[in-house]
Every structure is written in C-alpha cells, then in structure tokens.
Amino acid sequence: MSKKGKKKKTKVAPTPEQIEQMELFGQVDRTRQLQGVKGRTPQMSLIPKIMKQHGLKVKQGMTNSQLNEIQRQVRVYDPTITPDDAFVGVRGLLNRTSRRGVFGEKFTDAMAEELIEMEIRINNE
DSSP: OOOTTOOOOOOOOOOHHHHHHHHHTTOSSOEEEETTEEEEHHHHTTHHHHHHHHTOOEETTOOHHHHHHHHHHHHHHOTTSOHHHHHHHHHTTSSHHHHHHHHOTTSOHHHHHTTEEOOOOOOOO
16 A cells, blocks of 8 residues: 555644643643542552551452541541542552552552551461
C-alpha cells in the first residue's frame, strides 16, 4: 500500500495558558489508580504514617467492611484525605505490585511489614 494520502500523527504541546488552567483546576496533580479509583499521591503518602502512629494494621484476608473501617479511621485522623485517597492508599498496601504502583519503588517490604499483619506458617518436620 502506498504512503500517499496517509496522515501523520502529530503531538501538540499545551500552551502556557492551558498549563495555567490545568494547574488552577488541579489537573497537573499526580494521581495513582487502583481498581478504577484515582487517588492523589501527596495525600496517599500520609496514610502509612497515620497508620503507624495510631497502630492500624491491615491483613491479607480482611473483608471490605473491615477495610472500609480502617479507611474511615484514617480519614478521621486527617480530614484532607478524601475517600478515594483512603481507598487507594489502604488497599494498595495489601499487594506488592499495587504497593509499588501506589507508593513508589522506594516503599520497601520492610516498611510495609510494620503496617501489615503477616501470618507465619511453620512446617513441622
């Protein structure tokens, strides 16, 4: 097939006025998404600190109502955290890949162990 008549894709950078509008409406703010819910990164970074201060821990097999209660407690301690931020922040702790995506690669497993109740299985040999 000939290339005659095909259109080339071009990328258009936003103008300074558009960037100003995006900043005004908070669209430049960095977000992370988990299970279709978007959370703001600056607020989600506060969640592990709040959980550590108040002794809140999540467990792998917790029900949705138990996780919702932890999210509610986190929001009580810091009212700037929205329900979506709490949802992504608390549920992002349970899985290694989601933890890396939500909190970044510098949030190690050792840091997560303080916030997650681990079940230790011992083999009797």
